[in-house]
Amino acid sequence: MNKMYKINTEDEKKLAKLGVYQQAILRILAEVPKGKVTTYGDLAKELSIRDSKWSPDSSRAVGTTMRNNPCGPQIPCHRVIKSDGSVGNFRGGEKGAVEEKIAMLKSEGVKVVEKKIDLNMFRYNYKKMNQK
Numbered sequence: 001m002n003k004m005y006k007i008n009t010e011d012e013k014k015l016a017k018l019g020v021y022q023q024a025i026l027r028i029l030a031e032v033p034k035g036k037v038t039t040y041g042d043l044a045k046e047l048s049i050r051d052s053k054w055s056p057d058s059s060r061a062v063g064t065t066m067r068n069n070p071c072g073p074q075i076p077c078h079r080v081i082k083s084d085g086s087v088g089n090f091r092g093g094e095k096g097a098v099e100e101k102i103a104m105l106k107s108e109g110v111k112v113v114e115k116k117i118d119l120n121m122f123r124y125n126y127k128k129m130n131q132k
Contacts, residue, residue, distance in 0.1 A: 003033060004030055004031040004032070004033055005030045005031075005074055005075060005076065006030075007027065007030055007071075007075070011071045011074065011075065014070040014071050015027075015070070015071065017070070018068075018070070021047075021054065021058075021061065021065070022065045022068065024047055024050075024051065024054070025043055025044075025047060025061075025062055025065045026065065026069060026071060026075050028043055028046050028047060028050070028126075029043060029075055029076065029077065029079070029080065030074075030075045030076075031124075031126070032076060032079045032124045033124070034076075034108040034109065035108050035109040035110060035122070036079065036110075036122055036123070036124035037079045037080070037081050037105070037110060037117055037119070037122050037123060037124065038079060038080055038081075038123065038124045038126075039059075039080065039081055039082060039083045039119070039123070040059035040060075040062040040063050040066075040080060040081075040082065040083070040088075041056075041059040041062075041083045042083075042123070042124075042126070043059075043062045043080065044056055044057065044058040044059045044061070044062050046126045049126075059083075062080070063089075066080050067092050073104065077090075078090060078100075078101045078104045078105060079105070079108075079124075081117055084116075085116045085117050085118065085119050086115060086116055087101055087102055087105075087112065087115045087116070087117065098115070102115065105117070110122050
């Protein structure tokens, strides 16, 4: 099983410049290992489970956090996809960015077919990890 990314001192300096919400979302995202994906909604829900002051319906705010991630690709925003399994955007919609995201996911063992991912197979399960 792949391990989560361990946030280092350099990352901490970058994260310190962000708001509390963005820091919390990126810390949760760092737990998603290679070969797995999460959704914008999953991240919002997981944060609300860990801290009830945050809304489980804030997937748009998660998207904004991904677009402004100062610690990529180590904190892997390329592993965040839409709730319907669509790959979604990457690097703010830059030309060729979605293809780059797909290539990164494929290199980590995620199967992408017609810009979609089977969430039953590749979705990261936070609950399973939190029970350990």
